[in-house]
Amino acid sequence: MNGKNYYSRRFFLKTSGALAALAAIPATVKSFYMDAKRLIIPPRQKQPLIVKVNKQTHKLDVDTRTTLLDLLREDLHLTGTKKGCDHGQCGACTVHVNGERVLSCLTLAATLPGKEVTTIEGLADGDQLHPMQAAFLECDGFQCGYCTPGQIMSAVACVKEGHTKSVAEIKEFMSGNLCRCGAYNGIVASIQKVAK
Amino acid sequence: MGLFNTKNKAAGKPDGRVEGIAKVTGAGKYAAEYKVDNMCHAVFAGSTIAAGTIKSIYLDNAKQVEGVLDIITHLNKPAVPGFASETKLKETRFGLPLFHTDKVYFRNQPVAMVVADTLENATYAASLIEFTYQEDTPTVDFKKAHPSVPLKMQGKERGSLDAWSNAPQVVDQQYDIAAEVHNPMEMHATIAHWTADDKLVLYDKTQGVVNVQRTIAKIFEIPQENIEVFSEFVGGGFGSGLRVWTNGVGAVMAAKAVKRPVKLMLTRSQMFSLTGYRPAAWQRVKLGADNDGKFLGIHHQGKNGTSVFEPFQEGITSITRMVYNFDNLKAEQSIVPLNLGTPTWMRGPGDCTGAFAVECAIDELSYQLNMDPVALRLKNFAITHDPENKKPYSSNFIDECITKGAEMIDWKQRKQQPGALTEGDWKIGYGVAVGMWGAGRGNASAGITMEKDGTMTVKTAMTDIGTGTGTAMQNMTHTFTGMPKDKIKIALGHSTLPTAGSQGGSTGLSSISGAVSAVCDALKKQLADYAAAINPAYKDAKPADVLLSATGVSLKTDKNEFVSLADIWQKNNLTDISVKASSGPGAERQQYAFCCSTAHFVKVRVNTKTGKVKVERAICVADGGTIVNEKPAANQISGAIVGGIGMALMEEIHADEKLGNLVGNDLAGYHFAVNADAPIIEVAFINKPDPYVNPSGAKGLGEVGIIGCAPAIANAIYNATGKRLRDLPITPDKVLV
Numbered sequence: 001m002n003g004k005n006y007y008s009r010r011f012f013l014k015t016s017g018a019l020a021a022l023a024a025i026p027a028t029v030k031s032f033y034m035d036a037k038r039l040i041i042p043p044r045q046k047q048p049l050i051v052k053v054n055k056q057t058h059k060l061d062v063d064t065r066t067t068l069l070d071l072l073r074e075d076l077h078l079t080g081t082k083k084g085c086d087h088g089q090c091g092a093c094t095v096h097v098n099g100e101r102v103l104s105c106l107t108l109a110a111t112l113p114g115k116e117v118t119t120i121e122g123l124a125d126g127d128q129l130h131p132m133q134a135a136f137l138e139c140d141g142f143q144c145g146y147c148t149p150g151q152i153m154s155a156v157a158c159v160k161e162g163h164t165k166s167v168a169e170i171k172e173f174m175s176g177n178l179c180r181c182g183a184y185n186g187i188v189a190s191i192q193k194v195a196k
Numbered sequence: 197m198g199l200f201n202t203k204n205k206a207a208g209k210p211d212g213r214v215e216g217i218a219k220v221t222g223a224g225k226y227a228a229e230y231k232v233d234n235m236c237h238a239v240f241a242g243s244t245i246a247a248g249t250i251k252s253i254y255l256d257n258a259k260q261v262e263g264v265l266d267i268i269t270h271l272n273k274p275a276v277p278g279f280a281s282e283t284k285l286k287e288t289r290f291g292l293p294l295f296h297t298d299k300v301y302f303r304n305q306p307v308a309m310v311v312a313d314t315l316e317n318a319t320y321a322a323s324l325i326e327f328t329y330q331e332d333t334p335t336v337d338f339k340k341a342h343p344s345v346p347l348k349m350q351g352k353e354r355g356s357l358d359a360w361s362n363a364p365q366v367v368d369q370q371y372d373i374a375a376e377v378h379n380p381m382e383m384h385a386t387i388a389h390w391t392a393d394d395k396l397v398l399y400d401k402t403q404g405v406v407n408v409q410r411t412i413a414k415i416f417e418i419p420q421e422n423i424e425v426f427s428e429f430v431g432g433g434f435g436s437g438l439r440v441w442t443n444g445v446g447a448v449m450a451a452k453a454v455k456r457p458v459k460l461m462l463t464r465s466q467m468f469s470l471t472g473y474r475p476a477a478w479q480r481v482k483l484g485a486d487n488d489g490k491f492l493g494i495h496h497q498g499k500n501g502t503s504v505f506e507p508f509q510e511g512i513t514s515i516t517r518m519v520y521n522f523d524n525l526k527a528e529q530s531i532v533p534l535n536l537g538t539p540t541w542m543r544g545p546g547d548c549t550g551a552f553a554v555e556c557a558i559d560e561l562s563y564q565l566n567m568d569p570v571a572l573r574l575k576n577f578a579i580t581h582d583p584e585n586k587k588p589y590s591s592n593f594i595d596e597c598i599t600k601g602a603e604m605i606d607w608k609q610r611k612q613q614p615g616a617l618t619e620g621d622w623k624i625g626y627g628v629a630v631g632m633w634g635a636g637r638g639n640a641s642a643g644i645t646m647e648k649d650g651t652m653t654v655k656t657a658m659t660d661i662g663t664g665t666g667t668a669m670q671n672m673t674h675t676f677t678g679m680p681k682d683k684i685k686i687a688l689g690h691s692t693l694p695t696a697g698s699q700g701g702s703t704g705l706s707s708i709s710g711a712v713s714a715v716c717d718a719l720k721k722q723l724a725d726y727a728a729a730i731n732p733a734y735k736d737a738k739p740a741d742v743l744l745s746a747t748g749v750s751l752k753t754d755k756n757e758f759v760s761l762a763d764i765w766q767k768n769n770l771t772d773i774s775v776k777a778s779s780g781p782g783a784e785r786q787q788y789a790f791c792c793s794t795a796h797f798v799k800v801r802v803n804t805k806t807g808k809v810k811v812e813r814a815i816c817v818a819d820g821g822t823i824v825n826e827k828p829a830a831n832q833i834s835g836a837i838v839g840g841i842g843m844a845l846m847e848e849i850h851a852d853e854k855l856g857n858l859v860g861n862d863l864a865g866y867h868f869a870v871n872a873d874a875p876i877i878e879v880a881f882i883n884k885p886d887p888y889v890n891p892s893g894a895k896g897l898g899e900v901g902i903i904g905c906a907p908a909i910a911n912a913i914y915n916a917t918g919k920r921l922r923d924l925p926i927t928p929d930k931v932l933v
């Protein structure tokens with residue numbers, strides 16, 4: 001730890017407490033608070049992690065701030081999972097964690113011990129495409145392909161969840177996966193094909 | 197490199213795009229996804245004011261973050277030659293002198309850049325940089341700013357305004373459109389790698405690798421050929437990839453500074469300020485007609501927003517000159533500088549904006565005349581000649597589009613009386629509008645390499661942004677040569693491949709089809725020459741007479757004169773054959789005018805209690821000449837309609853008037869159509885070849901699908917409710933007022 005810049009959590013709590021007490025003199029408080037903030041640069045923290053991705057076990061040391069999405073893309077070079085917003089707003093990063101669809105950008109890697117992650121790269125069985133992948137290919141359920149891995153992971157889950165009784169239901173349950181190319185016709189058709 | 201694996205096809209995999217397997221398995225590499233050794237990450241810190249001057253920068257905190265390699269600001273930047281002076285900056289056409297000025301022109305303008313070992317460290321450090329500014333008052337509200345900007349003549353006046361001053365029927369209205377952001381799903385990203393002092397490799401999200409080469413060469417003053425650009429998979433563009441943005445220049449600067457490869461991916465919020473947008477627009481249309489509905493004249497005025505440091509004018513009034521016969525036409529335009537980033541072309545640029553006003557005004561006229569809006573349009577279309585330059589249209593089927601669309605939606609169900617169809621709280625209405633786009637064609641080159649087993653790789657530097665260019669190239673090569681498709685591979689999106697322009701303005705397919713045709717001829721000629729050494733029947737064979745198969749060549753005139761590829765290789769002592777050819781528009785452009793067109797029909801439901809508008813049916817009939825590849829073509833059109841639904845009903849950027857920041861600049865705050873917002877879109881094509889546009893007879897479809905979509909929806913809302921809403925997007929609050 002870097003002695004010069006290290007301040008304990010206690011110090012911070014104490015400082016914050018002092019701030020609360022001094023709330024009546026805002027100008028001073030603000031500058032005091034700014035000074036305090038300037039000194040507290042927490043060092044990076046790493047945590048050991050054992051996680052299974054696409055049936056393969058990885059032993060890693062992860063930055064506690066790293067999301068599952070960045071772990072996949074930057075550390076494991078599994079770039080099939082896409083970053084479209086990093087804020088849980090687009091679905092491009094959808095993967096399966098223990099078989100459920102999950103937004104990997106909203107999942108901290110540190111929360112994963114013991115969990116099983118499946119990404120788009122783990123969906124096919126060797127050379128044999130997953131039926132949903134084949135359906136997307138056949139129904140042209142994409143254009144640029146950037147939202148596609150997320151769409152496919154969601155679509156597989158959508159079928160499993162049984163939300164495929166009508167076009168309207170499919171559309172509703174696939175609306176967390178944005179497609180700016182607007183390939184929604186083909187996405188719905190692909191799901192209908194697999195759900196049959 | 198950009199080689200799309202088609203081998204799964206042989207294993208009985210379903211038919212799809214050439215790059216389809218790579219896309220559905222996640223194997224395709226987009227710009228930020230290349231693995232480059234020793235790479236680090238750059239993150240921008242943006243200005244927190246929208247206008248003013250940087251007074252001080254406090255970096256100490258940020259510097260303390262572990263892993264930080266460098267922090268670049270205007271005070272310590274490595275000097276970029278292209279930004280050294282006003283004149284040089286103009287030459288680069290880049291606009292913003294990134295990190296070379298203390299001026300702040302818009303909020304979120306990159307004012308510092310942290311380079312660190314990991315994305316987490318860079319992001320954290322960037323958040324710790326503090327600035328003080330001398331703040332000026334920003335201007336960000338287009339609606340407030342535009343009235344004080346005068347209009348200027350745009351193009352030549354046709355006839356005169358006086359000629360129809362007594363027109364018995366006149367519509368004179370104003371129309372507004374909020375700014376929209378492209379927001380391709382892939383955020384703009386660049387990996388920059390200096391492999392020598394003056395040699396650069398870039399992995400960039402762009403719609404044109406050659407444009408990136410050219411721009412970066414200008415800015416950093418290194419030879420264009422020393423820059424290698426990869427853009428093999430592009431996660432959408434819609435126009436935002438037609439320019440080089442700060443992520444590109446920033447990554448190159450950072451990589452130079454830290455002497456390591458650098459990746460810079462913008463955040464979604466940064467995408468709203470740093471990669472262009474369709475600018476806000478105001479329009480006034482005055483339209484005159486006689487009592488039978490024949491148009492007498494039009495006066496079209498338009499203004500659009502731009503940034504304070506770069507002028508950008510939309511071609512708002514161009515479409516007014518092409519679709520209908522107006523003997524009298526006057527157009528005026530101007531631009532309104534705002535403290536926002538620079539706007540850029542967005543799908544159907546200009547025409548999309550212009551069509552909203554013109555197509556709504558025509559609809560208004562139809563009700564005034566009590567005339568069916570389909571009939572009114574049919575009466576006034578300029579079918580045979582371009583009304584502006586009087587050249588005959590090479591082909592124009594806009595009338596067939598509108599007739600077919602009316603049939604498909606069962607237009608008879610529509611009531612001329614607005615508000616006549618009701619179901620509970622819902623009012624139902626039908627709307628129509630048309631779109632048109634000049635069918636352009638640029639220069640392009642393509643190459644083919646044929647290997648010993650007959651496998652052909654067709655190559656071009658052009659990118660495929662999701663339009664299906666690669667698949668179309670495979671189809672065309674199959675048609676032109678006869679070679680089975682599973683023997684035809686495609687390589688795209690790399691600057692060392694034969695040069696081609698950007699994928700934009702719907703010219704991609706049109707340009708490349710000429711190049712593919714030419715290179716197929718070159719290959720056939722070459723093979724015929726080699727075959728002639730074995731069989732004299734090939735001596736004077738023309739390319740058109742030569743047919744390819746997986747095993748050899750034959751002559752159309754006499755199939756028995758077969759020569760196997762094996763013999764050709766052996767006899768001529770070859771390992772492979774490579775040919776290259778270029779093509780471009782020619783004299784036909786002097787003789788003819790070219791256009792593609794669409795007719796949009798929609799049926800909407802409008803909830804009278806909530807103001808919600810639901811597009812129940814959306815139909816588009818398009819004339820794109822020959823349809824080279826039906827599925828991707830229909831996908832292009834239906835995708836454009838999804839974009840049109842967003843434009844009509846939900847997409848808008850809000851800027852806070854005081855702070856100058858964009859409000860809701862993420863995908864939760866900025867709504868575009870999700871799956872449930874769009875019906876299953878019905879698409880049909882006229883599918884008749886254009887005789888002169890290019891060898892394939894295909895006209896581009898990318899833009900024309902969105903042009904006319906928003907006005908069709910606005911017109912349907914009027915038909916449903918009797919409310920004429922002239923301000924996009926038509927959000928529920930406007931419907932309810």
Ligand code: FES
Pocket residue numbers: 082083084085086087088089090091092093094103104105106
């Ligand atoms: S990247 Fe995770 S939801 Fe958008």
Ligand code: FES
Pocket residue numbers: 141142143144145146147148178179180181182183381431432662
């Ligand atoms: S295919 Fe491009 S975003 Fe969905």
